Amino acid sequence: MAKILLKNGRILGAEGDELLTRDILIHENQIEQIGENIVDSEAAIIDLAGKFVSPGFVDLHVHLREPGYTHKETIETGANAAVRGGFTTIACMPNTRPVIDTIEVVAEILSKAKAAGKARVLPLGAITTRQLGTEHTDFEALKEAGIFALSDDGVGVQSSQMMREAMRKAKKLGLPIVAHCEDDTLVKGGVVHEGTFAAKHGLTGMPSLSESIHIGRDILLAEDTGVHYHVCHISAKESVRLVREAKSRGQQVTAEVTPHHLLLCEEDIPDVDANWKMNPPLRAKEDRAALIAALLDGTIDFIATDHAPHTEEEKAAGIELAPFGIVGLETAFPLLYTNLVKTGQFTLRQLVELMSTKPAKRFNLPYGELAVGKVADITVIDLEQEQAIDPKSFLSKGKNTPFVGWKTQGWPTLTIVDGKVVWKA
Ligand SMILES: NC(=O)N[C@@H](CC(=O)O)C(=O)O
Ligand SMILES: [Zn+2]
Numbered sequence: 135m136a137k138i139l140l141k142n143g144r145i146l147g148a149e150g151d152e153l154l155t156r157d158i159l160i161h162e163n164q165i166e167q168i169g170e171n172i173v174d175s176e177a178a179i180i181d182l183a184g185k186f187v188s189p190g191f192v193d194l195h196v197h198l199r200e201p202g203y204t205h206k207e208t209i210e211t212g213a214n215a216a217v218r219g220g221f222t223t224i225a226c227m228p229n230t231r232p233v234i235d236t237i238e239v240v241a242e243i244l245s246k247a248k249a250a251g252k253a254r255v256l257p258l259g260a261i262t263t264r265q266l267g268t269e270h271t272d273f274e275a276l277k278e279a280g281i282f283a284l285s286d287d288g289v290g291v292q293s294s295q296m297m298r299e300a301m302r303k304a305k306k307l308g309l310p311i312v313a314h315c316e317d318d319t320l321v322k323g324g325v326v327h328e329g330t331f332a333a334k335h336g337l338t339g340m341p342s343l344s345e346s347i348h349i350g351r352d353i354l355l356a357e358d359t360g361v362h363y364h365v366c367h368i369s370a371k372e373s374v375r376l377v378r379e380a381k382s383r384g385q386q387v388t389a390e391v392t393p394h395h396l397l398l399c400e401e402d403i404p405d406v407d408a409n410w411k412m413n414p415p416l417r418a419k420e421d422r423a424a425l426i427a428a429l430l431d432g433t434i435d436f437i438a439t440d441h442a443p444h445t446e447e448e449k450a451a452g453i454e455l456a457p458f459g460i461v462g463l464e465t466a467f468p469l470l471y472t473n474l475v476k477t478g479q480f481t482l483r484q485l486v487e488l489m490s491t492k493p494a495k496r497f498n499l500p501y502g503e504l505a506v507g508k509v510a511d512i513t514v515i516d517l518e519q520e521q522a523i524d525p526k527s528f529l530s531k532g533k534n535t536p537f538v539g540w541k542t543q544g545w546p547t548l549t550i551v552d553g554k555v556v557w558k559a
């Protein structure tokens with residue numbers, strides 16, 4: 135009968151950003167009581183001394199790299215990085231080696247995640263075998279094995295016919311299609327956004343169109359099938375326009391945006407440095423503004439990090455050869471709290487909803503709420519603590535971030551998953 139009593143935390147009330155001092159009693163894996171001056175003689179007491187208590191964050195776009203690329207990250211190191219960043223549930227993408235395209239790989243990931251005992255891990259299954267785009271995986275078997283959704287993240291599904299059939303089958307099984315939107319014929323070896331930075335440095339650009347064209351295509355295909363269609367890491371203003379139009383017709387389309395696309399644009403790239411290389415790339419100033427507006431008006435549903443660890447050696451290969459991707463789990467909340475909430479663009483409540491309540495709700499997951507009877511997935515944050523981002527402190531194997539040295543406030547200090555303390559500063 136494990137009981138934990140969190141004393142003197144501060145939680146969001148029914149509305150607004152005012153914080154209320156409350157105690158929270160956890161019994162086994164559930165929140166049993168939230169109130170003032172709770173007394174329980176059996177419970178282990180943790181005094182939170184006024185720190186902010188949030189429902190645990192949910193990140194539906196993470197690369198854990200295992201099996202196959204354990205030099206970049208493992209399920210264990212990734213799950214550790216997650217809980218340090220305040221994430222209690224993470225969904226992991228299938229671009230591993232082997233790809234998550236068989237029930238064996240799903241079982242391996244679930245068992246390693248359980249052994250790690252940190253964040254809850256929800257594997258996505260590949261849409262196509264080896265993510266080659268030519269043959270569908272066995273959706274039914276993968277669903278049975280425990281996948282959370284289908285995605286070929288890392289590459290776009292090039293064939294419209296393959297995507298259409300995938301949506302039809304996924305709809306029948308009640309599985310969402312989570313799409314990395316990229317038309318290979320339009321990208322042609324680009325390494326950064328087709329814009330000012332590419333022009334200045336003579337680099338091949340990746341046009342916004344390479345993303346938007348897939349979103350437009352897929353919205354039409356999804357309309358026809360009624361599947362839940364989700365857009366990964368949306369980055370361009372034209373893409374936002376398409377999602378907004380689909381939503382206005384009541385179509386079940388959702389979209390996520392990363393912290394880096396919200397906070398950075400191509401003009402911020404200081405130099406030809408691979409720690410600023412990710413897919414989709416940092417786009418123009420107007421794109422960043424469109425993403426923020428879309429997050430505020432609900433066109434974009436939530437935030438996901440697209441945590442994509444790579445080694446220092448790989449990133450040292452130079453901007454043209456280095457792999458795409460940056461880490462995000464351990465910096466997301468402090469970066470967004472400091473640069474979007476402290477600046478007055480978003481409220482703390484909105485940020486918590488975008489990082490916890492909404493991702494859970496949109497995908498029907500029973501998490502993301504701090505309420506009696508709910509699963510005890512809880513993140514405690516010191517909103518005052520200021521710290522400069524230092525990759526050396528990361529629990530992730532990946533140190534690849536463009537945010538080195540950024541002074542940020544709002545660091546998680548305690549994370550509880552399923553009623554168990556899994557991380558403490
Ligand atoms: N986002 C990235 O830049 N890279 C991701 C792949 C992906 O999310 O498409 C990776 O796996 O490294
Ligand atoms: Zn992707």
Ligand SMILES: [Zn+2]
Pocket residue numbers: 195196197227287288440442
């Ligand atoms: Zn990704």
